[in-house]
Amino acid sequence: MPKLVWLLVIGTTINVTGASFLWPLNTIYMHNELGKSLAFAGFILMFNQGASIAGNLIGGMLFDRFSAYKTILIGTGLAFGAAVTLSFFHSILPYAILLVLIGFGAGMTWPVMFAMAGSVWPEGGRRAFNAVYVAQNLGVALGASVGGYVASFSFDYIFIANASFFGVFFLLVLTTFRRMDDERDPQMHKNILGQNNKIRDKAAFIALLILCGGFLVMWIAYSQWQSTIASHTQNLDIPLDLYSTLWAINGFLIVLGQPLVKWITNRITSNKVQIYVGNVIFLFSFIVAMFAEEFTLFAVAMVILTIGEMLVWPAVPTLANELAPKGRVGFYQGIVNSVGAGGRMIGPLLGGLVVDFFNIQLLFFALLFILLIPFITTRIFDNGVKEERSNG
Numbered sequence: 001m002p003k004l005v006w007l008l009v010i011g012t013t014i015n016v017t018g019a020s021f022l023w024p025l026n027t028i029y030m031h032n033e034l035g036k037s038l039a040f041a042g043f044i045l046m047f048n049q050g051a052s053i054a055g056n057l058i059g060g061m062l063f064d065r066f067s068a069y070k071t072i073l074i075g076t077g078l079a080f081g082a083a084v085t086l087s088f089f090h091s092i093l094p095y096a097i098l099l100v101l102i103g104f105g106a107g108m109t110w111p112v113m114f115a116m117a118g119s120v121w122p123e124g125g126r127r128a129f130n131a132v133y134v135a136q137n138l139g140v141a142l143g144a145s146v147g148g149y150v151a152s153f154s155f156d157y158i159f160i161a162n163a164s165f166f167g168v169f170f171l172l173v174l175t176t177f178r179r180m181d182d183e184r185d186p187q188m189h190k191n192i193l194g195q196n197n198k199i200r201d202k203a204a205f206i207a208l209l210i211l212c213g214g215f216l217v218m219w220i221a222y223s224q225w226q227s228t229i230a231s232h233t234q235n236l237d238i239p240l241d242l243y244s245t246l247w248a249i250n251g252f253l254i255v256l257g258q259p260l261v262k263w264i265t266n267r268i269t270s271n272k273v274q275i276y277v278g279n280v281i282f283l284f285s286f287i288v289a290m291f292a293e294e295f296t297l298f299a300v301a302m303v304i305l306t307i308g309e310m311l312v313w314p315a316v317p318t319l320a321n322e323l324a325p326k327g328r329v330g331f332y333q334g335i336v337n338s339v340g341a342g343g344r345m346i347g348p349l350l351g352g353l354v355v356d357f358f359n360i361q362l363l364f365f366a367l368l369f370i371l372l373i374p375f376i377t378t379r380i381f382d383n384g385v386k387e388e389r390s391n392g
Contacts, residue, residue, distance in 0.1 A: 060332070149244065
């Protein structure tokens, strides 16, 4: 990999490690520590992810038109400042406001990280996006593996750890990321759309939206592990440190399971098929979780979920990169990251409402039903693009 991709990998690991002290415990903190309902916690997380959507879109556009380095520096600085403040003030009002600011600042960075990976290593293809994805999950493993243990002593230490890692990432960006703007491929960020290309851009954008429709559904389902399923494990008297261990399993399996992923992807003909296979595995994971009443079965469900995730999550930004016209790479990656944030935004709220008014079993049945949608969207998303290419 190019040196800048390694820097992106290191920075991503540090950033996500800090974030992973906090995000798996957000719902538990608001519900169990502050005494708020699951629906209320989902409502606050909806604002957090809504801010992340705005940050993703703005970050992607600034990457295309302005500066990769300055964009990521602004986003990282904002998230760091909010995290420092959160370590001092974390009653419900400042907690909610600061979560929104962290969501916006962190959201600005992710389109840049993914777009830069594809820009400086275009010949890497899926490997460029997979490198950042693996780094994200190494951070999840490192943060989550100790987050629950730290929280069992005091949530105050969680906020301090979160701010500390964000600070290290900010210093890394400030001192080493400056050459981002010099090393990215200028042709990927030059607006060269003529009339014919604008027509193709429209077809590509529609294809992206259809693809992301299925991606949204999968994130709505996945986000239940961070919200309703997290609270469900507490109702079953599974200790907090064991719940965090589920995310450590998730992160370490993604890092250590790359040979398995490579073996599978070498036998899969396309990114489309990769999403089909991953979504089938997703379905099995929720079937297992539906019947889980002890930690062991939840751990099995998490392992199955993680294998599906390893196939789907890198495939979508790879397809978005292939769809994106010249000069629109950052914007398209911003859309993908925004849709993921959208799933994390509405998923906890919808799941919380279903559990508050009905029960967790109904939620599992609903998730199994909606996870049929990605099979359809993945099948049809590029029909218009193929038609434009055949006519062109």
